[in-house]
Amino acid sequence: MDAFLLQILNGLDKGSAYALIALGLTLIFGTLGVVNFAHGALFMIGAFCTVVLNSLFTLTKVTISATEKTPWGTPLEIHTPYVQLWFGDIGATMIDYSVFWSLLFAIPVMLIVGVAMERGLIKHFYKRPHADQILVTFGLAIVLQEIIKQIFGANPIPQPAPDAFVGSIDIGAMLGMAQNTVIYPIWRLIYFLFSAIVIGGVFAFLQYTTFGMVVRAGMADRETVGLLGINIDRRFTAMFGLAAVVTGLAGAMYTPILSPNYHMGMDFLVLCFVVVVVGGMGSLTGAVAAGFLLGILESFASMPAVKEFLLGFSIDQVIIYLVAVIILLVRPRGLMGRKGVMET
């Protein structure tokens, strides 16, 4: 039972990351119809917003020691963070909570990145064949990740969670189970809550605002909306920006769980496409549902008991793809796909 509960939590946690990225991707891919291979790069840039902010906060005043030397022979440098120098303890707290600050930082950055990408590049590719979109966005993804590599190197850069959220809590005891059976890291619970809020926010935005209504109408029938005299292009730019922000936030919040590195975008890219397509093209709910479904199934597949049940076969190696195949064979358009979107 406790093992089961733990894997549900793990699944929800993994799923919330998948769902967030897939939500961003499906806004671009499932609704604007652009095969965006640079989507992983957006996730990565989001994560590196945290790295940048953290290193800004910990930007240090360097004084070179006159007498002491490092063990490898160069003069010793003494580092003091400016933030701490200027603000004292408050500065230290700021550094500690830099992940949250970086969310505020990531929103404008991602908005700019997203809008620039759409206006500067993607806009010209709406009517081009998917093949061209693949090539241009793949090229863009490579360039973006290489730039990050040139600046930050290839090694993962650890981003600690704020001290208050480091460690884990005993959920089992809270639910009246035996102590120390279901212990779960606090940050992962926060991530889950965070993603629930963001997902809810995006849905509410599209459901209850006029803007969202127009966008949804545009997804359904772009031409008619255009004929009604509504500038759908501008809304689509805004959509792209929104998608970039959602994805970037997913990346920024994920950094304490996964130390960011320059190729993390590519690592997630294929998975996101699978999630979106399994959810069904053109369906936001489908993408979110598929994200959580695959996350939970992936967690269960990694349980030793499951592997033993399957006579030692490492089902966790293939579970995502296996589930994708089964779902797509049983349901032709994924979980909730709309007819006619990206079907030819």
Place this chain on the structure above:
Amino acid sequence: MSNYKLNRRKFLKGSTVLGAGLVAPTIFTRSASAYTNEPGKGSVVLGFNVPQSGPYADEGADELRAYKLAVKHLNGEGDGGMMSTFSSQALNGTGILGRKVEYVTGDTQTKSDAARASARAMIEKDGAIMITGGSSSGVAIAVQSLCQDAGIIFMAGLTHSNDTTGKDKKANGFRHFFNAYMSAQALAPVLVEHYGADRKAYHLTADYTWGWTQEASMIQATEALGWKTVKTVRTPLSATDFSSYIAPVTNSGADVLILNHYGSNMVNSLTNAVQFGLKNKMVNGKQFEIVVPLYSRLMAQGAGDAVKGIFGSTNWHWSLKDAGSKAFVDSFGKEYGRPPSQAAQTCYAQTLLYADACQRAGSFNPCDVGAALEGFEFDGLGNGKTLYRAADHQCFKDVLVVKGKENPTSDFDLLEVVQITPVEKVIYEPDNPMFAGGSLGKCNPGV
């Protein structure tokens, strides 16, 4: 570059069967050289094949720094580094056998295909006489067998799998780095000393060849000293989030978690394990412990605070105080403003060892160089007394057991050496079951 060809043994026989006119003009003259890529009078080309893209790009960059430094020293520039402390004084700063050392570089991408393509370009296009480098066992084994076929010496870079000098060993391949078995033999006694002999271990293992040899080695070494193995779980290479593998550990009854992971797998699994509070847990009345059998400084950097107090092993560390290490760290630090990594030290040492073997053999012929390396005993390259064993081309030297430092003073000062396990404790017979199967074959000079 002189005329050469990789292999023509069966050509004449075959041409009578098919008629050679079909394929190419029959101007296959017997080349004058005695072995592949025999260097001319002026210079000799070495091939540095390191990961420059992909997850190990930083490790590759450090390897490349070390190679460039080694070339400088061989050509008599700079302060000479470990050349002055090396027990064999055959090298004199005039290149190798009087020829200036030049080099070419390539990108392995940490993929066996790309690594072999890059190595073949070095052999076929640039006339490299020796290939070295790499940051994973799959690549090392792939390039090693290529060099065997082509008649080139391969000086392995970072490769830790038992197979490299075990079932996939090759006569033209040489490994300076230690291996999974030696890690386990060095680590187990220290673990027992610190954590007691009554421990139950849970293994998380990267699901590929290196992971398996590491797991088998650790199980054997720890069980011999009284530990029990509760469970071994394999994790996919592509995993980025290990929570679903870590979570079951808490209730398994185990009180030690051994992470047979490397690279970003290790960074993520260790970070996850610490997040799940495993470091502060009490099980069976004992403090729960985590062990990472193979450490590298770059990984420690990636894992951040999570490495504090965690035991592991490493081939070399810049904080060593012997004359060789100090000379190398000094020289490297002056050149690049940072201390070298263990990969850099291995690559530097391999280059010097190769150059020295040529010098002693008086020839670049791979068979002569191989013979000069086989059974060669040396000192002063940072690892103390070392033997290049003839039977499997593995170096035997002391192994460092290290621990994540509690109060690091810089980005580079993350590990502290707990114990230097003497070579007698980690050496094994060449027919040890973990290394059995496969044979060196005969050295191949090409042509």
Place this chain on the structure above:
Amino acid sequence: MLKTLRTNDTALMILFSLIVLAGPLILAPFGAGYPDLMQRFAIYGIFAIGFNILFGLTGYLSFGHAAFLGVGSYSAVWMLKLLSINIVPAIIFAVVVSGLFALLIGYISLRRSGIYFSILTLAFAQMSFNLAYSVLTPITNGENGLQVELDDPRILDSATGPGQLPVPSLFGMDMSSTSVVHFLGMDLQFNVGFYVSALILIAVFYLSLRIFRSPFGMILRAIKSNQTRLNYTGFNSRPYTLTAFVISGMYAGLAGALLVCMDPLAGPERMQWTASGEVVLMTILGGAGTLVGPVLGAGMIKYFENIFSRMNDVMVHDWFSALPGWLNDVLTNVISPFLGSGWQMSLGLIFMLVVIFLPGGLVEGANRIMNRVQRPSKSGPVSGPVDRTTTANSKES
């Protein structure tokens, strides 16, 4: 003369063959005239031509074609290990096995179209990759890659010399045999393996030309332009797409087999999604649906991967050695990020530039230039803005 090339298949075929066979001479000035890279050009050309038969003609975008390449490689190595070091049985076996594998995967995946089809093929390929890396290690030798070993049975071959591995050969001609000819100050390397690959490339290029021109090819193009309409006429298109899928899978298997014949090691990375993506990019970069485009695209990507990645700052310094020191340093610093470890950056930029400025790929770009040359200043009906999807279909060369 240029115009005839676009209309006359015989002329195209002859020119293509001449260029391929003169590979060592043409590539040597670009630093690419060494056996390994020339072999790779030819082999990946085969792979991309095969992929183009599926994608270029039917429009079905398979994102898992590397699986067939990998399966071809593994089966070929097994033949080299078990049966004979002669490459003929290895190639035949690999083509058959990958064809069967493609039949299986195609049969399942072609039940869906569009992106759903792409993801199905991707899923199968990723499963193959993950399993080959771990669970299937007894067959694939996992991370270390499957190699020819000293103690392999090789039942058809007589024993080789002790302690030496045999080299894959064609009736006694070693694939690695190379003869060097000095010509105009260059070393031209004529390699048996390259010529074997080149002849096969020419043969499969001819085959693809025939397919493009055949009624079967017309049907495939009809499927691309409007499958629904085709289905409404009572025409069952599935057998045709499946045939195209299997053919292109066999091409991939052939390419995989040739890879291990030239270099007898099969690693699992060959099946990873990045490898599948690579062939997609090759085809699009060169021009999907065109005959020579995929070969050009393959050459371009492999050139960047193998030549740009091997340039280091010392080399760059040498290029500008004639310039004053400071200028040399500045130029070196500007260019270095795009070479050596930054080769992927250059590749990414090339992708973007090509698709922005040469929509339709390299071949389309060449077509435009030819149109310019032939009709200076006057924009005739051919060179005018035409809907790209139809131009890609009507102009194949």
